[in-house]
Amino acid sequence: MLHLDQLTITQGDFRMTADWKAAKGARIAVIGPSGAGKSTLLSVVGGFFAARSGRVLWDGTDLTQMGAGARPITTVFQDQNLFPHLTIAQNLGLGLSPDLRLTRADHTRIAAALDRVGLSGMGARKPAQLSGGQQSRAALARALLRARPILLLDEPFAALGPALKFEMLELVAGLAEENNTCVLMVTHDPQEARSFAPLTCLVAGGIAHAPQSTQALLDNPPPELAAYLG
Numbered sequence: 353m354l355h356l357d358q359l360t361i362t363q364g365d366f367r368m369t370a371d372w373k374a375a376k377g378a379r380i381a382v383i384g385p386s387g388a389g390k391s392t393l394l395s396v397v398g399g400f401f402a403a404r405s406g407r408v409l410w411d412g413t414d415l416t417q418m419g420a421g422a423r424p425i426t427t428v429f430q431d432q433n434l435f436p437h438l439t440i441a442q443n444l445g446l447g448l449s450p451d452l453r454l455t456r457a458d459h460t461r462i463a464a465a466l467d468r469v470g471l472s473g474m475g476a477r478k479p480a481q482l483s484g485g486q487q488s489r490a491a492l493a494r495a496l497l498r499a500r501p502i503l504l505l506d507e508p509f510a511a512l513g514p515a516l517k518f519e520m521l522e523l524v525a526g527l528a529e530e531n532n533t534c535v536l537m538v539t540h541d542p543q544e545a546r547s548f549a550p551l552t553c554l555v556a557g558g559i560a561h562a563p564q565s566t567q568a569l570l571d572n573p574p575p576e577l578a579a580y581l582g
C-alpha cells in the first residue's frame with residue numbers, strides 16, 4: 353500500500369497537502385487545473401523533490417529519506433528520457449544495471465521486454481531511428497524491466513496522436529494489472545482518466561484529494577474541476 357502521510361509540500365508561494373492511501377495494483381489518474389501541483393505531487397512521491405513535512409510510505413516502509421533510485425518506484429516523464437547516444441537495448445539495460453554490465457540473462461530479458469511492447473528486433477537502433485510512438489514504447493519497456501511496484505506517469509504520451517495514446521494506455525493498463533503495479537498517471541484528458549483509471553486523485557485548491565471513483569467524480573465534478581473541464 354502507498355501511504356501519503358500528512359504531506360505538506362511547498363514551492364515558493366505554492367502550498368499543497370496530501371493525506372491518503374492507495375492499494376497495491378490501484379490505477380489512479382491525477383487530474384486538476386494547470387499549476388495545481390500534479391507534477392509536484394509525483395515528484396515528491398518519486399523522490400525528486402522533498403516535502404516540507406509528512407512521509408511517503410510503501411507497505412509500511414518509510415521512503416521519505418530515500419533517493420529516487422532507491423525507491424520501489426519507476427517514473428516515466430513526458431520527454432521519455434531515452435539517452436540519444438545509446439541503443440534502445442542499452443537504454444533498457446540501464447534499468448537493470450546502471451554501468452551497463454549486462455549478463456546474457458539481462459539481454460534475454462531486454463529482448464523479451466521489447467517483444468512485449470511490439471519492438472522486436474529494434475534493440476540495436478538509436479532512439480532517433482524510432483518514431484515518437486516507438487520511443488514511448490521503448491520508455492515503457494524500460495519501466496517494465498525495472499518491475500517496481502509503483503509506476504508514476506507524468507503525461508508520458510502527451511506527444512502522441514489519440515489512437516496511439518489509447519493503444520499505449522491499454523498496454524500500460526494490461527501490464528499494471530499483470531504485475532499488480534500501483535500507477536499514478538497525470539492527465540489533462542477526462543476520457544483518458546475514464547478509460548485507464550478506476551480511481552482519480554483531484555489536485556485543486558492546495559489539496560491532492562484522496563483517490564475517488566473516476567466515474568462518479570467526472571459525472572458530477574465539483575466546481576473547481578467543472579471550471580477546468582469546461
Ligand SMILES: Nc1ncnc2c1ncn2[C@@H]1O[C@H](COP(=O)(O)OP(=O)(O)OP(=O)(O)O)[C@@H](O)[C@H]1O
Nearest residue numbers: 363364365366384385386387388389390391392393
Ligand atoms: N521551481 C519552482 N519554484 C517555485 N514555484 C514553482 C516551481 N515549480 C513549480 N512551481 C509552482 O508550483 C505549482 C505546482 O506546479 P506543478 O508543475 O506541479 O503543477 P501542475 O498541476 O503539474 O501543472 P500543469 O498541469 O500546468 O503541468 C505551480 O503553481 C507552480 O507555479
